[in-house]
Amino acid sequence: MMRRLFPAPLLSLALLALWLVLTNPYSLGNWLMAVVLGIAVPLFTQSLRPTPVRFSHPWVAFKLFMQVGKDVIGSNFRVLYGTLSPGDRMAKGGFVIVPLDLRDPNGLAVLAAIMCVIPGTVWSELALDGSELLVHVFDLKDPDLDIAMIKTRYERPLMEIFE
Known part of the structure; x- marks a missing residue:
């Protein structure tokens, strides 16, 4: 279940952080938008990634x-x-x-x-x-x-x- 909701957890975290950095006031609306982007973007772009990323070192x-x-x-x-x-x-x-x-x-x-x-x-x-x-x-x-x-x-x- 978790893997289906977060196919790329590092990408989700990066998008969440990036949205919060770009929208300086840390309001509830910005946090909600960051969470939505962190979940939606990796889900919708999953088919565009050619192979799973194996990141080491x-x-x-x-x-x-x-x-x-x-x-x-x-x-x-x-x-x-x-x-x-x-x-x-x-x-x-x-x-x-x-x-x-x-x-x-x-x-x-x-x-x-x-x-x-x-x-x-x-x-x-x-x-x-x-x-x-x-x-x-x-x-x-x-x-x-x-x-x-x-x-x-x-x-x-x-x-x-x-x-």
Whole structure:
């Protein structure tokens, strides 16, 4: 019974907390709306989730979260510098093909979010068999270095968390 009402309990708690943070006055109405959202959204979106999430290694997840935050801040400055640079030093973007070892659909979804959150990188295309990822990099100097960075900073921790 409990599993049917709360198919994703962590998502329910996260939605409840997020609603309360976004609607500052903690009135009874806001608490009721938070509870309704925490129950209804996971129930109605259950069919959209490809596989159940097996989340392990929370410390690795925390370190990945901190790494992404650090990379977002650093990339903002690199993109700003590349945008404001004169013509001869202007950033030259390009595409890299990243071979993937990560196969979990939830891990791939998180990787897609990371690639789109970090300024200067965009997840462009995933091969049909899931073996390769096409990423556009704002300032592509060394493709091998960018590929290695994506694999070590993001893919490896995601594999540890989701697989």
